[in-house]
Amino acid sequence: MNWLTCIRVGAVGLLAVTQLTAAPDAGRWQLHLRDGAGGVLQTEKAQVTKTNGIGLVDLAWSRTFTVKSNGNYLIRLPYRTEDASLANLLLLRYTLGTNDTPKLDAKNDGFAMWTSQSLIRNSPPGQWDTRFCTVHAERDGDLTFHALLHGNPCTVEVGEPTLEDSKTIRPRYQDYADPFSKEQVKAALAKRSEGTARVRQHQGRATLFVNGKPVPSMLYKGVNATKSYGDYAGFADAGVNLATVCIATGDTTGQHQADTEPVWLGKDRFAFERLGAALLRALRRNTNAQLILDIRISPYKAWGTEHPDEIIRNAKGQRAYAPVDYVGKFTSDTNLVDPPNSGKWWYLSWQSEVWRAELERVSPASPSM
Numbered sequence: 001m002n003w004l005t006c007i008r009v010g011a012v013g014l015l016a017v018t019q020l021t022a023a024p025d026a027g028r029w030q031l032h033l034r035d036g037a038g039g040v041l042q043t044e045k046a047q048v049t050k051t052n053g054i055g056l057v058d059l060a061w062s063r064t065f066t067v068k069s070n071g072n073y074l075i076r077l078p079y080r081t082e083d084a085s086l087a088n089l090l091l092l093r094y095t096l097g098t099n100d101t102p103k104l105d106a107k108n109d110g111f112a113m114w115t116s117q118s119l120i121r122n123s124p125p126g127q128w129d130t131r132f133c134t135v136h137a138e139r140d141g142d143l144t145f146h147a148l149l150h151g152n153p154c155t156v157e158v159g160e161p162t163l164e165d166s167k168t169i170r171p172r173y174q175d176y177a178d179p180f181s182k183e184q185v186k187a188a189l190a191k192r193s194e195g196t197a198r199v200r201q202h203q204g205r206a207t208l209f210v211n212g213k214p215v216p217s218m219l220y221k222g223v224n225a226t227k228s229y230g231d232y233a234g235f236a237d238a239g240v241n242l243a244t245v246c247i248a249t250g251d252t253t254g255q256h257q258a259d260t261e262p263v264w265l266g267k268d269r270f271a272f273e274r275l276g277a278a279l280l281r282a283l284r285r286n287t288n289a290q291l292i293l294d295i296r297i298s299p300y301k302a303w304g305t306e307h308p309d310e311i312i313r314n315a316k317g318q319r320a321y322a323p324v325d326y327v328g329k330f331t332s333d334t335n336l337v338d339p340p341n342s343g344k345w346w347y348l349s350w351q352s353e354v355w356r357a358e359l360e361r362v363s364p365a366s367p368s369m
Helices: 110-115 182-191 232-237 273-283 353-359
Strands: 004-007 029-034 039-042 047-050 056-061 065-067 072-080 089-095 128-136 141-150 154-158 162-165 197-202 205-210 242-248 264-266 290-296 319-322
Touching: 029 039, 047 056, 072 089, 072 141, 089 128, 141 154, 182 273, 242 273, 273 290
Parallel strands: 004 290, 242 290
Antiparallel strands: 029 056, 039 047, 047 154, 056 141, 065 141, 072 128, 072 154, 072 162, 089 141, 197 205
């Protein structure tokens, strides 16, 4: 079974779908046009239309929410649109003072980073989506909620935002089933011919050909097939068999949605069978899937301790450490990172020649299942 590999370049968080009627208290929204944006607010149903392609439309909710210092909260905003494009963003932000700039302070909460600032998804008639945002309050105060609309002209209808305790109220995701067993997957693969994939010119465009045929210019970025992620079956029903499966060389620095065990366990120790396990999980939801490996390149946890001179440093000479989304934490305190149960590890410099040379060894043969 042939498969392609690719480097991870981003991710899109899936947003929950809800059913709502017209937004209550629609008149509580206040419209602010910033940086040359044009827009109109229909207060009777809280529908805002951005009328040009510059600046941003700022919808502020006039009712404030009381928050406590160091409190963590979850904001929900129901919304729907039918004419958004890839040029449009709907961002959730908040202020704690009248002169504050709307901001997001999620304290490296990956959930909020994806769901508060993703592209807008168009909704079928009668259906609403929900956008989420986590809030970390730096002080006591009254929080004002903002919905920021960027991009080209489009119309978005919004519901009433709510503020909840993020520790007890979390969004619900669909529980995905595995329609096929391991034995059924193997039987289906046995009937499939050897696959091929290549990119070539087709009707004046670069096009991906799978098994000699051009495929639609879309794929399902499935991340992984877990209980809460991976709608491979749903996309297969829509005719999309091209999909990605996430695997990781080392620890994925808190990206729990991947739910992927690392294949690089330590110096000269590998568990390449985990590649096959990741592919099997996806194939149990779509036996016809054509899978691209979404490779998340990370070190095993002990790598930085074994190579102290290869760690990225800031201007103060402090070394970076994980877990963190990308590189954002630095310290000179080895007692913070080095103890075996610290839950932290040193993070390498991507420019390290030693790292690059060792990474070349992580090139497994075709995975087995």
